Amino acid sequence: MVHDLMLQRRQVFQGLLALSAVGGLAACGGADKAASGQIAGSVAPGVFTGEEMALISAVAQTIIPKTETAGAVQAGVPETLQSLATDWGDTDFQQYWKTGLAALGSALTSETGAAFTQLSPSEREAVLSAFDAQVFSGEVDNGFYRDFKATVVQAYYMSEPGATEELAYEPVPGEWIGCVPLSDFPKTWAT
Amino acid sequence: MTDHEHDVLVIGSGAGGSMAAYVLTKAGVKVHMLEAGRNYDPAAETPMFSENRDAPLLGTSTPDKDFGFYNATIDGGWDIDGEPYSAAEGSEFKWWRTRMLGGRTNHWARNSFRMGEYDFKPKSRDGLGFDWPISYEELAPWYDRTEKLIGVYGVNSGLSNHPDSGAGVLQPPPKARVPELFAAAAAADIGIPCVPARRAVLTRDPGDGRSPCFWATDCGRGCNIGAAFQTTTSLLPWARETGRLSITTDAMVYEITTGEDGHANGARYIDKTTGEHRFIGARAVVLAASAAESARILLNSNAKDRGGLANSSGQIGRNLMDTVGSGITGQIPGLEDRPRYNEDGAMGMHVYIPFWLYEEQAAGQLDFPRGYHLEIYSQFSAPGVGWGAGLDGYGRSALESARRYYGSFIHFAQRGEMIPNENCFAEIDAEQKDKFGIPVLKFHYKHTEHEYGQVAHAQQASIELIERMGGRVVSDVKAPADAIAAGGEIIHEIGTARMGASAADSVTNSYGQTWDVPNLFILDGAIFASKAHKNPTLSILTLAMRGADHLVNEMKQGTL
Numbered sequence: 085m086v087h088d089l090m091l092q093r094r095q096v097f098q099g100l101l102a103l104s105a106v107g108g109l110a111a112c113g114g115a116d117k118a119a120s121g122q123i124a125g126s127v128a129p130g131v132f133t134g135e136e137m138a139l140i141s142a143v144a145q146t147i148i149p150k151t152e153t154a155g156a157v158q159a160g161v162p163e164t165l166q167s168l169a170t171d172w173g174d175t176d177f178q179q180y181w182k183t184g185l186a187a188l189g190s191a192l193t194s195e196t197g198a199a200f201t202q203l204s205p206s207e208r209e210a211v212l213s214a215f216d217a218q219v220f221s222g223e224v225d226n227g228f229y230r231d232f233k234a235t236v237v238q239a240y241y242m243s244e245p246g247a248t249e250e251l252a253y254e255p256v257p258g259e260w261i262g263c264v265p266l267s268d269f270p271k272t273w274a275t
Numbered sequence: 276m277t278d279h280e281h282d283v284l285v286i287g288s289g290a291g292g293s294m295a296a297y298v299l300t301k302a303g304v305k306v307h308m309l310e311a312g313r314n315y316d317p318a319a320e321t322p323m324f325s326e327n328r329d330a331p332l333l334g335t336s337t338p339d340k341d342f343g344f345y346n347a348t349i350d351g352g353w354d355i356d357g358e359p360y361s362a363a364e365g366s367e368f369k370w371w372r373t374r375m376l377g378g379r380t381n382h383w384a385r386n387s388f389r390m391g392e393y394d395f396k397p398k399s400r401d402g403l404g405f406d407w408p409i410s411y412e413e414l415a416p417w418y419d420r421t422e423k424l425i426g427v428y429g430v431n432s433g434l435s436n437h438p439d440s441g442a443g444v445l446q447p448p449p450k451a452r453v454p455e456l457f458a459a460a461a462a463a464d465i466g467i468p469c470v471p472a473r474r475a476v477l478t479r480d481p482g483d484g485r486s487p488c489f490w491a492t493d494c495g496r497g498c499n500i501g502a503a504f505q506t507t508t509s510l511l512p513w514a515r516e517t518g519r520l521s522i523t524t525d526a527m528v529y530e531i532t533t534g535e536d537g538h539a540n541g542a543r544y545i546d547k548t549t550g551e552h553r554f555i556g557a558r559a560v561v562l563a564a565s566a567a568e569s570a571r572i573l574l575n576s577n578a579k580d581r582g583g584l585a586n587s588s589g590q591i592g593r594n595l596m597d598t599v600g601s602g603i604t605g606q607i608p609g610l611e612d613r614p615r616y617n618e619d620g621a622m623g624m625h626v627y628i629p630f631w632l633y634e635e636q637a638a639g640q641l642d643f644p645r646g647y648h649l650e651i652y653s654q655f656s657a658p659g660v661g662w663g664a665g666l667d668g669y670g671r672s673a674l675e676s677a678r679r680y681y682g683s684f685i686h687f688a689q690r691g692e693m694i695p696n697e698n699c700f701a702e703i704d705a706e707q708k709d710k711f712g713i714p715v716l717k718f719h720y721k722h723t724e725h726e727y728g729q730v731a732h733a734q735q736a737s738i739e740l741i742e743r744m745g746g747r748v749v750s751d752v753k754a755p756a757d758a759i760a761a762g763g764e765i766i767h768e769i770g771t772a773r774m775g776a777s778a779a780d781s782v783t784n785s786y787g788q789t790w791d792v793p794n795l796f797i798l799d800g801a802i803f804a805s806k807a808h809k810n811p812t813l814s815i816l817t818l819a820m821r822g823a824d825h826l827v828n829e830m831k832q833g834t835l
Contacts, residue, residue: 262450
């Protein structure tokens with residue numbers, strides 16, 4: 085309810101409501117740091133190892149691939165996840181992610197035994213497609229994957245390429261005209 | 276007689292206190308203002324253009340920043356370290372405290388609806404609650420003056436109990452957005468009105484140094500161009516320009532003092548920067564610390580008998596009310612994949628649904644008393660934390676479904692009238708004190724069937740609207756007792772020092788002047804005699820303007 089009201093008060097109702105993995109971070113002890121005004125993205129390397137970052141990048145880029153617009157990797161999503169876990173997560177949260185990533189890596193190993201990161205983009209798509217369907221149909225219970233995916237999607241759409249190219253953003257439109265030829269106004273929100 | 280340069284002490288810098296300071300200083304009265312929070316400079320401290328992706332935790336809400344990292348509330352919130360409050364067993368009450376110059380006006384939604392003729396005489400109409408000692412007709416010119424001064428967009432819709440403003444008072448509203456037009460069409464089909472909203476956002480240059488809305492940035496972060504009304508860009512600088520307003524921030528008031536004659540003669544406060552206890556004198560005191568904090572100060576004053584100051588009626592702390600709140604969200608296929616255009620507008624509502632069933636209610640055809648309105652929220656907007664968390668699929672299909680669903684959700688928020696009941700009140704907690712040693716408040720709160728019946732009706736109406744739009748309800752539709760917002764959660768708490776016609780059963784007269792202490796005025800939400808469904812800030816401002824004007828007159832006439 086508080087979440088719901090917060091959205092109303094900020095006048096930024098965005099739909100696709102679900103409690104987010106990032107929201108959970110705040111409850112895990114990041115609040116003290118939030119008050120200090122540190123800026124995310126400032127710490128590297130972080131708690132995720134090179135191997136973990138490779139898996140994060142491979143899965144994130146399969147969820148949000150490069151199309152006509154930037155993919156998750158080009159949008160800096162893996163670095164955002166690294167920063168969230170390193171700068172804001174407490175040890176429980178970091179452990180949840182590291183354990184979850186290890187299990188995810190195993191679950192996404194191909195039938196031939198090749199690691200997900202070693203697969204070609206089309207093979208990754210096939211493996212992730214099957215796994216994603218199993219999780220979201222409830223056949224496989226994997227809360228971590230849901231959190232992981234939600235965080236990737238949020239980080240992507242909040243990134244500059246995700247926001248400006250994929251959804252269309254303009255800092256200051258200058259005027260409000262409620263009735264226009266649509267072709268004249270392709271951008272959808274301001275700051 | 277005075278050992279100070281000012282005449283009037285104003286406690287609180289939010290809507291009521293700032294309006295009082297403005298009216299008083301403009302009339303030549305010297306004012307000193309105390310604010311419990313820290314100083315705030317909107318020109319330097321408003322993160323209007325900052326991106327959530329650059330903020331800690333992507334800008335999401337935390338216990339330190341309840342409404343997100345960039346929200347204008349720079350200090351305070353639901354919980355403040357070392358300043359607890361308690362709730363009686365079985366009660367839930369959330370107390371929002373904005374601790375900064377300008378108070379809640381820095382981040383409020385700016386929704387500005389007038390109370391109407393029924394709202395001032397509710398008991399006469401249905402026998403419940405209390406009538407106000409003032410009619411709408413008496414207050415109407417003050418509403419005009421207030422709206423003209425602060426700047427409110429809207430139109431005169433001519434609906435019963437939703438009064439029209441005077442000619443030339445309102446600023447033109449922004450045109451409705453696509454989802455709002457869709458909702459309005461659905462409402463028209465069902466026979467429900469949907470009209471331009473009224474918000475304290477400038478759409479025209481008022482010629483006083485503030486700028487009109489430039490159709491960008493979240494109003495909740497504060498508005499340093501002055502378009503979205505907040506006292507820190509308007510009433511306070513205007514009052515300071517007179518040279519007659521001085522302000523002390525970080526001043527935690529805990530007692531209003533009285534002299535031998537029983538008149539207020541100043542206040543005691545703690546200087547939060549040093550921890551020192553201080554006294555400041557005055558010829559008259561205006562209390563506007565917010566409904567609950569004002570009640571706390573009065574109950575902690577005159578501590579000899581613990582009855583509190585100005586409390587011969589025993590009504591201080593009683594009649595605590597908050598707006599009845601609930602909400603239903605729908606997903607509308609007709610809004611999927613719609614063409615993109617900039618839909619920010621004035622950020623908040625352009626249209627809303629005012630209560631439309633007064634006649635049916637008066638005829639006894641509804642099973643709940645008193646009205647509500649539905650606020651409508653749906654638009655293309657900047658993604659934030661929580662966005663896209665339930666996205667289907669992966670890869671290209673995920674991108675496509677994000678584009679498809681973007682802007683296709685609509686939320687109807689019920690905002691309704693609550694009737695005062697004897698189980699809702701605040702009192703001094705006999706056991707707890709805050710870090711300053713000030714006894715804290717204990718809240719008692721219970722809704723009744725009146726509120727639950729209203730929530731059920733609003734839920735049904737919202738579902739009907741969503742279905743008429745061809746959509747499906749995506750919220751979990753709960754039983755009213757579970758769907759209703761907790762007391763205080765809508766942040767419209769009022770009523771704890773209500774005005775009335777007689778000293779026997781009320782704390783103040785219609786000017787906010789306390790019956791017991793004639794030079795003590797209460798000019799915040801505490802004096803409301805009822806909690807109409809209309810959001811309270813506009814009425815707080817209007818009552819404060821009228822009350823402060825009365826104080827000026829009494830001072831000029833020498834009665835004070």
